[in-house]
Amino acid sequence: MVELIAQANLVKISTLFQVLKYGAPVGRSVDLTRFDGYGELISELDQMFDFKGSLIDGSSGWQVTYMDDEGDMMLIGDYLWHEFQSMVQKLFICPKEEIDRLNPGSPNATSL
Numbered sequence: 001m002v003e004l005i006a007q008a009n010l011v012k013i014s015t016l017f018q019v020l021k022y023g024a025p026v027g028r029s030v031d032l033t034r035f036d037g038y039g040e041l042i043s044e045l046d047q048m049f050d051f052k053g054s055l056i057d058g059s060s061g062w063q064v065t066y067m068d069d070e071g072d073m074m075l076i077g078d079y080l081w082h083e084f085q086s087m088v089q090k091l092f093i094c095p096k097e098e099i100d101r102l103n104p105g106s107p108n109a110t111s112l
Contacts, residue, residue, distance in 0.1 A: 019091040021049050022062075022098060030091070037081045049093060063099050065092045075099075 020027040028048055035041045042064060046055035054060035064076045068087040076084065076091075 017088055017091055019045060019048070019093065021093040022095060024049075032085050032088070038077055038084075041076075045091075045093060055093070061096055062093050063096050065094055065099065066090065067092070 015031050015033045016029050017032060018027045018029050030041070030044060030048075032041070035044065042056055045051075045064060046053060049055070051060050051062070055062060055064070065073055066076060066084075066088045067090045068074050069089055071089075073092070074087075079087065
């Protein structure tokens with residue numbers, strides 16, 4: 001019984017992920033189980049980091065990326081929501097120019 005409780009707590013803990021905004025001294029955390037998809041996640045991040053709607057409509061010049069379970073940087077939206085939830089390790093909000101600098105050969109590539 002104690003082992004089942006410990007496993008349940010581990011599952012609950014693993015739904016919280018750190019979000020780091022490029023240039024910000026401190027990160028935040030989000031619980032992905034609160035969202036039904038990418039739209040809700042981006043809306044929450046937009047509010048959390050005070051983008052005033054520009055992260056949602058794409059006019060901010062910033063892109064949400066994540067580190068997957070293999071340590072690769074990926075753009076959100078390329079996988080189904082439930083697949084993303086099983087792969088994500090950490091979230092990042094980066095200027096689009098920074099993403100292009102890290103991966104100059106392919107602006108639509110998913111691996112950064």
